[in-house]
Amino acid sequence: MSADDFIVTPWHVEGDIDYDKLIKKFGTEKISSDILNRIKKTTGEDHFMLRRGIFFSHRELNRILEDYDKGKKFFLYTGRGPSGHTHIGHLVPWVFSKWLQDKFGVNMYFQLTDDEKFYAKPNLTLEETSKFAYENALDFIALGFKPNNTKIIINTKNIQTLYPIAAQVAKKINFSNTKAVFGFTNETNIGMIFYTALQSAPCFIEDKPVLIPLGVDQDPHFRLTRDIAPKIGKQKPALIHNIMIPGLSGPGGKMSASDENGTIYTTDSPNAVKKKINKHAFSGGQTDIEQHRKLGGNPDIDVSYQYLRIFFEPDDNKLKSIYDDYKSGKMLTGELKAILIEKINEFLAIHQEKREKAKDQIEQFIFEN
Numbered sequence: 001m002s003a004d005d006f007i008v009t010p011w012h013v014e015g016d017i018d019y020d021k022l023i024k025k026f027g028t029e030k031i032s033s034d035i036l037n038r039i040k041k042t043t044g045e046d047h048f049m050l051r052r053g054i055f056f057s058h059r060e061l062n063r064i065l066e067d068y069d070k071g072k073k074f075f076l077y078t079g080r081g082p083s084g085h086t087h088i089g090h091l092v093p094w095v096f097s098k099w100l101q102d103k104f105g106v107n108m109y110f111q112l113t114d115d116e117k118f119y120a121k122p123n124l125t126l127e128e129t130s131k132f133a134y135e136n137a138l139d140f141i142a143l144g145f146k147p148n149n150t151k152i153i154i155n156t157k158n159i160q161t162l163y164p165i166a167a168q169v170a171k172k173i174n175f176s177n178t179k180a181v182f183g184f185t186n187e188t189n190i191g192m193i194f195y196t197a198l199q200s201a202p203c204f205i206e207d208k209p210v211l212i213p214l215g216v217d218q219d220p221h222f223r224l225t226r227d228i229a230p231k232i233g234k235q236k237p238a239l240i241h242n243i244m245i246p247g248l249s250g251p252g253g254k255m256s257a258s259d260e261n262g263t264i265y266t267t268d269s270p271n272a273v274k275k276k277i278n279k280h281a282f283s284g285g286q287t288d289i290e291q292h293r294k295l296g297g298n299p300d301i302d303v304s305y306q307y308l309r310i311f312f313e314p315d316d317n318k319l320k321s322i323y324d325d326y327k328s329g330k331m332l333t334g335e336l337k338a339i340l341i342e343k344i345n346e347f348l349a350i351h352q353e354k355r356e357k358a359k360d361q362i363e364q365f366i367f368e369n
Contacts, residue, residue, distance in 0.1 A: 008217050009182070013244050013254040019056055019216075026219050028057040028241065038065050043103035048314045049096050049242070057216060059226065060238040064211050068104065074209040074238075076101055077202045079111035079153075082132035083121055084257030086139040086266045088344070089245030092311060093213040096242070098143050100213065101150070108150040109202045109367070110140055115155045116199070119191035130156065137362055139266050142354035147364035153202055160369040162201040169204075170197035172228040181220045200225040203237040216241035217254070245310060248280040250303040266355065270345045277304065277337050277344075284326070285333035296329035297336075304333075304340040312343040 006015030008022060023030055031050070035058070040046040042065065049055050064074050078097050080090060094110075101108050114129040121129075133154050140152065155162065178184055178193055199221045203210045212222060219241060226236040244254035247262035255263050261280050264273060284302030286292035299305040305326060313319045322339065325331035 008244070010218050010220055013217050017244060019243060022216065023057050026057075026216070026223075028059055028216075028219065028239075031056055031058055031061070031240070035061060035065070038062075042068065045103075047096060047099050048316065049092070049310075051316070052309060053243075054092065054310050055096060055213070055240050055242050057241040058239060059219075059222075060236060061211070061240050064209055064238045067209060072209070073106055074104070074211050075106050075206050076108040077111065077205075077210050077212050077237075078108075078214055079113060079199075079202075080136050080140070081113045081117045081120070082129050082136045083117040083124065084132060086136050087255055087257055087263045088266065088307070088311065089215075089255035089263075090136075090257075091139070091143070091266070092242050092245060093215060094140055094143055095311075097213045098145060100211070101145070106149070107206065108145065109153055109205060110137075110145075110150065111153045111155070111199070111202050112136060113155050113195075113199065115191065116195045119189055119195060126156070130154075134362070137365070138355045138358040139351075141358035141361055141365055142266075142351050144354075145365070147361065150365060151367040152362075152365045153205075153367045155198055158367050158369055161205070161367065162198055165201040165204050166194075166197040168232045169200045169225070169228055170194060172231045173197065173224055177224060177227070181224055196221050196224050200228075203229070204232075204234050209235045210237045212237055212239045214239060214241060215244060215254075217244065243310075246282075246303055246306060248276060248282065248303055250282045250301075250306065264344060266348065266351055268348065270348070273344050273348065274341050277341050278334075281337060281340075283333045283337075285336075286329075289332060292332055293329045297326045297331075297333060299323045299326045302326070302333075302336065304336045307340055308343065312340065312347065 006017045007013065008017060036046060036050055039050065068074065076097050078093050097108060112133040114133045117129045118124055118126045137152050173196065178196060184193060203225055219239065222237055222239055229236045247255040247259055249262050257263060261276065264276060282303040284298035286295050286297065308322060309319060326336055
């Protein structure tokens with residue numbers, strides 16, 4: 001695979017992604033400084049993930065903001081395909097969704113697609129994907145959502161609500177559309193072929209515009225949804241995309257729930273986090289200390305630095321001083337890793353406590369048909 005080649009689909013991400021090229025390839029729009037200023041003006045602050053381009057691209061976000069300024073509310077929708085335990089990469093759109101929900105005072109729907117992961121993964125049973133859906137829901141709730149304006153939709157449990165909407169969507173999508181977008185073949189099971197209709201359903205659960213924060217790899221599903229929305233008398237969903245979070249062995253591709261060594265799970269112990277980062281985190285440092293002091297490191301490819309930038313160090317000044325110290329050789333790779341380990345373990349200590357409490361709250365969050 002040459003440097004120019006990368007793959008981004010809902011089921012497979014590989015290579016070093018050039019996000020400007022991906023914007024062209026997917027036909028999305030880069031988030032402009034105008035949009036950033038507009039969000040800042042409306043909310044009174046800007047989120048560090050927006051400032052740093054972690055959320056970098058969108059479809060019709062400007063329409064949502066214009067409507068909101070005119071007094072028209074929207075709602076939020078995001079989700080997770082429960083194929084394994086939650087890792088820190090999954091939290092990025094959820095944490096950002098929480099910020100949007102708080103700032104705009106809107107409802108939020110979180111879809112757990114236990115059926116899709118059952119269709120997509122030959123070795124997973126429906127019982128297993130249901131179990132993972134429950135585990136993933138706990139992580140979502142632990143981020144501080146409230147049940148009065150946040151509902152969790154589990155496809156196999158809420159099919160009564162989803163199916164009538166999905167049926168309207170399915171009637172307007174033909175097989176050649178899905179084949180073109182997803183590369184389906186004669187071997188693809190028909191669950192996968194129908195599935196986009198189900199992922200579209202929460203977009204139309206309220207009679208309001210929807211904004212979907214999501215990893216850019218999920219964009220193709222909603223391209224189809226946007227095409228058919230006017231045909232069923234609905235507004236096109238608006239999207240805001242985050243970059244892919246690299247696995248520990250990074251810097252390309254994305255963190256995968258099935259690669260235990262390359263992934264920090266929300267349930268990892270402090271010791272497991274320390275071991276994984278020290279042993280597996282891709283470093284931008286030099287081969288030995290002397291060289292590193294002389295030549296400095298490369299924070300732009302260093303996974304520990306990237307995790308700080310993407311999620312774990314919201315303070316721009318602190319991040320800049322880490323960047324400068326590492327680049328100049330003043331800070332060693334081991335020291336950079338130690339900063340990240342401390343930050344992650346601080347975050348997880350609180351998160352795991354809230355995750356435990358979420359077990360008593362989950363029923364309040366489940367959408368009632």
